[in-house]
Amino acid sequence: MAIVDPRLRLKPPAARPPKELLESTSFLLKRLGWAVRDRAMDAYEEAGFSPYHHAVLALLEEEPRETQATIADALGYDRSHLVGLLDELEDRGLVERRRDPADRRRHLVKLTPDGKRALGRLRTVAKRVDDDFFGSLDNDQRAALHDLLLTLAGFHEPQLAVSAEPDVPPSA
Amino acid sequence: MAIVDPRLRLKPPAARPPKELLESTSFLLKRLGWAVRDRAMDAYEEAGFSPYHHAVLALLEEEPRETQATIADALGYDRSHLVGLLDELEDRGLVERRRDPADRRRHLVKLTPDGKRALGRLRTVAKRVDDDFFGSLDNDQRAALHDLLLTLAGFHEPQLAVSAEPDVPPSA
DNA sequence: TATTGTTATACTCTATAACTATA
DNA sequence: TATAGTTATAGAGTATAACAATA
Numbered sequence: 376m377a378i379v380d381p382r383l384r385l386k387p388p389a390a391r392p393p394k395e396l397l398e399s400t401s402f403l404l405k406r407l408g409w410a411v412r413d414r415a416m417d418a419y420e421e422a423g424f425s426p427y428h429h430a431v432l433a434l435l436e437e438e439p440r441e442t443q444a445t446i447a448d449a450l451g452y453d454r455s456h457l458v459g460l461l462d463e464l465e466d467r468g469l470v471e472r473r474r475d476p477a478d479r480r481r482h483l484v485k486l487t488p489d490g491k492r493a494l495g496r497l498r499t500v501a502k503r504v505d506d507d508f509f510g511s512l513d514n515d516q517r518a519a520l521h522d523l524l525l526t527l528a529g530f531h532e533p534q535l536a537v538s539a540e541p542d543v544p545p546s547a
Numbered sequence: 548m549a550i551v552d553p554r555l556r557l558k559p560p561a562a563r564p565p566k567e568l569l570e571s572t573s574f575l576l577k578r579l580g581w582a583v584r585d586r587a588m589d590a591y592e593e594a595g596f597s598p599y600h601h602a603v604l605a606l607l608e609e610e611p612r613e614t615q616a617t618i619a620d621a622l623g624y625d626r627s628h629l630v631g632l633l634d635e636l637e638d639r640g641l642v643e644r645r646r647d648p649a650d651r652r653r654h655l656v657k658l659t660p661d662g663k664r665a666l667g668r669l670r671t672v673a674k675r676v677d678d679d680f681f682g683s684l685d686n687d688q689r690a691a692l693h694d695l696l697l698t699l700a701g702f703h704e705p706q707l708a709v710s711a712e713p714d715v716p717p718s719a
Numbered sequence: 720t721a722t723t724g725t726t727a728t729a730c731t732c733t734a735t736a737a738c739t740a741t742a
Numbered sequence: 743t744a745t746a747g748t749t750a751t752a753g754a755g756t757a758t759a760a761c762a763a764t765a
Contacts, residue, residue, distance in 0.1 A: 393605035403696040408580010433565035511702040524575040530683040
């Protein structure tokens with residue numbers, strides 16, 4: 376049905392990046408990081424959220440009475456960025472901000488029951504993104520990739536290091 | 548020497564993202580992709596370039612007489628983005644643009660000898676970024692990571708797929 | 720004077736769309 | 743009318759710095 380110009384078949388439009396870029400792990404990591412970010416953004420947006428909201432809610436579930444500064448530090452966000460995120464979460468009744476009586480400059484932030492429920496939904500979103508994006512790998516490959524990335528992360532962003540601070544010290 | 552406030556040892560400031568994020572491969576990929584992009588940008592900037600310049604020059608070495616549209620498509624850039632990049636490269640005498648006599652709307656772009664030399668320098672920058680960023684992995688790990696990323700890339704950005712189009716067709 | 724949270728500002732990117740010259 | 747390259751514009755995102763309240 377489709378008639379193809381012979382010239383196109385002889386010299387295909389070479390719509391491919393140069394080999395030396397494909398041989399660079401940095402290049403691949405950059406591209407894929409961007410791609411997965413893109414997908415995650417879309418998926419969260421469909422659910423009416425952003426990945427930032429998820430991160431904040433998840434952190435609050437683990438550490439129930441955080442101050443805004445510690446939240447920002449733990450997630451690597453700027454403190455002024457966090458203000459807007461918390462405004463949105465508070466407007467929807469997912470978190471509560473109240474002044475710390477011990478230091479009235481501080482706000483203590485905590486999860487509400489609705490926030491906890493929202494967190495559940497966001498976990499589903501996150502899982503779907505992961506399964507979609509890494510679905511082409513088998514379980515072993517996926518685990519291997521995760522390990523390698525975690526190793527790298529521990530090296531480059533020490534705060535992402537695992538077990539640098541065990542719940543129970545070995546000596547206990 | 549250093550005396551540590553006991554409270555700090557009992558309840559360290561928890562400057563760490565929630566566990567569920569660390570368990571998400573997407574999250575790690577996103578973070579590391581951003582980190583390596585950051586480093587690459589800095590390294591190229593020190594050399595007076597951007598990774599985009601490198602990509603364009605590398606492509607032109609492989610395919611010496613590209614039109615702007617095919618360059619943009621091959622690299623996944625927007626065509627209007629490419630204009631500025633080529634302006635910069637042309638101003639420095641690293642590429643040449645001339646009209647295609649067969650279709651005067653088109654520009655044929657090619658590498659100059661100076662461009663070729665610049666490409667050499669940019670390869671050094673790229674190698675240093677790669678070695679720095681993945682230096683904490685041993686050779687096997689590094690190769691494994693590269694393979695996994697390449698597999699993923701082929702799945703998500705088909706134009707990054709390897710050997711989808713062999714230099715010599717199997718039938719030849 | 721320093722710190723917490725907040726607001727305001729400026730700057731970079733990116734994406735889109737208009738525009739020209741050719742076809 | 744459609745396409746290649748170019749230019750212009752608007753919007754999002756980010757980083758920085760100023761600010762008010764409190765310590």
